[in-house]
Structures are given as structure tokens and as C-alpha cells.
Amino acid sequence: xxxxxxxxTSVAPFSPPSGxxxxxxxxxxxxxxxxxxxxxxxxxxxxxxxxxxxxxxxxDRAFAxxxxxxxxxxALQPSNAAFPTRSTQNVLMGAPEPGAIEIxxxxxxxxxxxxxxxxxxxVLTAEVGGEIVDRAELPEANLAGRDRPIAPNALLQVxxxxxxxxxxxxxxxxxxxSELCVGF
Numbered sequence: 001x002x003x004x005x006x007x008x009t010s011v012a013p014f015s016p017p018s019g020x021x022x023x024x025x026x027x028x029x030x031x032x033x034x035x036x037x038x039x040x041x042x043x044x045x046x047x048x049x050x051x052x053x054x055x056x057x058x059x060d061r062a063f064a065x066x067x068x069x070x071x072x073x074x075a076l077q078p079s080n081a082a083f084p085t086r087s088t089q090n091v092l093m094g095a096p097e098p099g100a101i102e103i104x105x106x107x108x109x110x111x112x113x114x115x116x117x118x119x120x121x122x123v124l125t126a127e128v129g130g131e132i133v134d135r136a137e138l139p140e141a142n143l144a145g146r147d148r149p150i151a152p153n154a155l156l157q158v159x160x161x162x163x164x165x166x167x168x169x170x171x172x173x174x175x176x177x178s179e180l181c182v183g184f
Contacts, residue, residue, distance in 0.1 A: 028052040029062040048180045050075055050090040059092060067106030072097050073177075082143040083117050083176045086153040091176040099170035101177060107184065108162035114180040115153040117142055120173025126158035126166055133160035141173070153178065 025043035029052040046066065053062055053075035060070050074095040078085060085091055094100045099120075108128070116122050119141050126134040136158050142150040158166070168177060 027063050027066050027068070029057075029059075043184070045181060045183045050092060050178065050180075051088050053090055055090070069104045071102040071104070073101045078176060082119075082145055082152075083174075084144045084152050085176075086115050086178050088178055091178045092180075093174065093176055094168075094170065098174055099172055101168045103166040103180075105164050105166075105182075108164050109182040109184055110161065110163065111157065111159035111183045112163070112166055112181070113155060113157035114168075115178045116156050116168070116175050117144070117152040117154070118170055118173055118175035119143060120171050120175075122156075122168060122170045122173070122175045124156040124158055124166065124168050126160045126163045128160060128162050128164060130165075133163065134158040 026049045027046050028049045057075045059073040072094050073092045075090045077089050122138040124136045125132045136156040138154050142148055142152050142154050144152045
């Protein structure tokens, strides 16, 4: 699966010169209506900049300019040392209902990856038209400061054809999501 580089410096959205293919872009919070982009305006990979969000900001429409909607997610800087960040300050957490985050895509994706720290088993599912086409699982908690076989910020990734929804579910526990990246 392709990876998303933490060193990417391009800022999106923007219109590239004619005939240019954008390899990777960073989706900053736009807080607007969903917009239609031409195919050439889409990168092959899109990495979400959660640091462009304010603390405790509801993320539902923050990336709507990219045709991407979040359900039940807020941005925050973890104050609990059991939930360390990886390379960013902000992470996403399920709220107001704990333990679940949904992401819907107007333009289907081919793969997704994110780093998860969780208090319980956590599952990422990829869906096409309501049918699960792939899933990845963190089988148990991976909090920092505990003697656990899985380190904090474990990578979960899924792939498929025309994925239009991702669901992260924490089975009555809390989890943080960071460094979300998707590919088209």
C-alpha cells in the first residue's frame, strides 16, 4: 500500500498547471460547502492536516471542500499520557458518542491508513454502498504506559475498489486517530 509522507510540503486545495498530476496533497480544514473538483485537481494521495483544526472543534464539515464528511469526531490535543500523539499535535476522537468515527467520501477511495491508540479493541471497516469490503483490527488496547504487546499509534489500513465510507469502532472504549491518509 502506498504511504503518506509526513514531510509533504504542498498545500491543497489548489489548481495545478494543466497536465500536472498531483502525487500527494495535504487537506487543510476548509469549513465550507462540498465543492466539485475536476479529475486533474485530485491528488493520488490525500493526507489530513488535523493540526489545522481548533481544539475541541467538531470535524463534521471541516473537510467538506474535499467532498469528505466526518460523523461523530472532534479534534483535540490529548491531555491523557496514555494517548500519546505520533507526529502531530491534534488527533481525532469520537464525540459526542465515544468510540466511533465515520468518514464518508463523495469521491471513492482505493485505500486508507491511520494510526490508532485505543483503550479497547478497535476495528476499521471500508464500505462500498453499505457493504464491508475490507477491515483491519487492533485486537486489544495499546495505551502508553502499560505493558502491552502492541505499541501506541498502531497502523490500521484497508483497501478496496470505490470505498465510500470508513468506520472506526472502539467497542465501548476510547481511541484516538491520527495521520489519516487516503488514496484515490
